[in-house]
Amino acid sequence: MLFLIGTKDSNVKNGFISNEKCPKCKNENTLNFSIFRKYVYVTIVPLFPVGKILNIECTNCRNWFYYEDLSPEAQEKLRNEKLDSSLWMFSGTIILILFAIYSINNYIKNQNESDILIKNPTVGDVYNLKFSNGYYSTFKIDKVSADSIYTTHNDFDAYMPYDVDDLDKTENYSNRKISYSKKELLLLHKNGEIIKIRHKVYPLETQKSEYKIPMTK
Numbered sequence: 709m710l711f712l713i714g715t716k717d718s719n720v721k722n723g724f725i726s727n728e729k730c731p732k733c734k735n736e737n738t739l740n741f742s743i744f745r746k747y748v749y750v751t752i753v754p755l756f757p758v759g760k761i762l763n764i765e766c767t768n769c770r771n772w773f774y775y776e777d778l779s780p781e782a783q784e785k786l787r788n789e790k791l792d793s794s795l796w797m798f799s800g801t802i803i804l805i806l807f808a809i810y811s812i813n814n815y816i817k818n819q820n821e822s823d824i825l826i827k828n829p830t831v832g833d834v835y836n837l838k839f840s841n842g843y844y845s846t847f848k849i850d851k852v853s854a855d856s857i858y859t860t861h862n863d864f865d866a867y868m869p870y871d872v873d874d875l876d877k878t879e880n881y882s883n884r885k886i887s888y889s890k891k892e893l894l895l896l897h898k899n900g901e902i903i904k905i906r907h908k909v910y911p912l913e914t915q916k917s918e919y920k921i922p923m924t925k
């Protein structure tokens with residue numbers, strides 16, 4: 709994906725400067741002002757505002773003026789112009805912060821879950837793996853003995869960590885049988901080679917029957 713970064717101007721306020729003479733044609737009440745807010749955007753999402761731009765134009769002689777051309781009274785009036793809150797200009801920043809909080813929470817939750825599950829490997833658990841070559845894959849536990857686990861490895865690898873859950877399909881586990889001692893398993897987890905553990909809970913018969921919709925005659 710291509711990210712385009714730049715700045716844009718947004719017109720946030722327009723009005724007349726009352727009781728002020730045009731510095732050029734000396735007409736009164738002819739000065740029109742526009743305030744623009746400059747903001748940084750990524751692609752189309754605004755990140756944050758970076759400054760203000762002020763345009764002053766005389767509606768009579770059509771000349772443009774700088775803030776410094778005005779009388780101190782008019783300058784003060786313009787300084788006191790209330791601008792609406794431009795919260796939307798921060799929307800990209802807010803999205804980024806929320807995403808970071810979500811990712812960190814998810815990471816901690818995953819870590820806590822796998823810290824518990826790794827100590828009690830159970831038949832049917834699916835482990836997400838990160839290999840030293842940078843690929844990701846899974847194995848599922850077929851059998852657990854007093855000191856070892858017996859697994860079937862997934863036939864496929866993924867390039868991205870978020871793709872690895874999609875590999876977890878029954879037909880992807882064929883014949884790559886590998887066993888680990890429980891000590892080895894703890895070590896793999898400690899070294900970050902086991903990145904996620906999913907403990908599958910199979911619904912009981914009684915729970916299943918609750919989902920049956922009674923037939924009406």
Ligand SMILES: [Zn+2]
Pocket residue numbers: 730731732733734735738766767768769770771
């Ligand atoms: Zn003028």
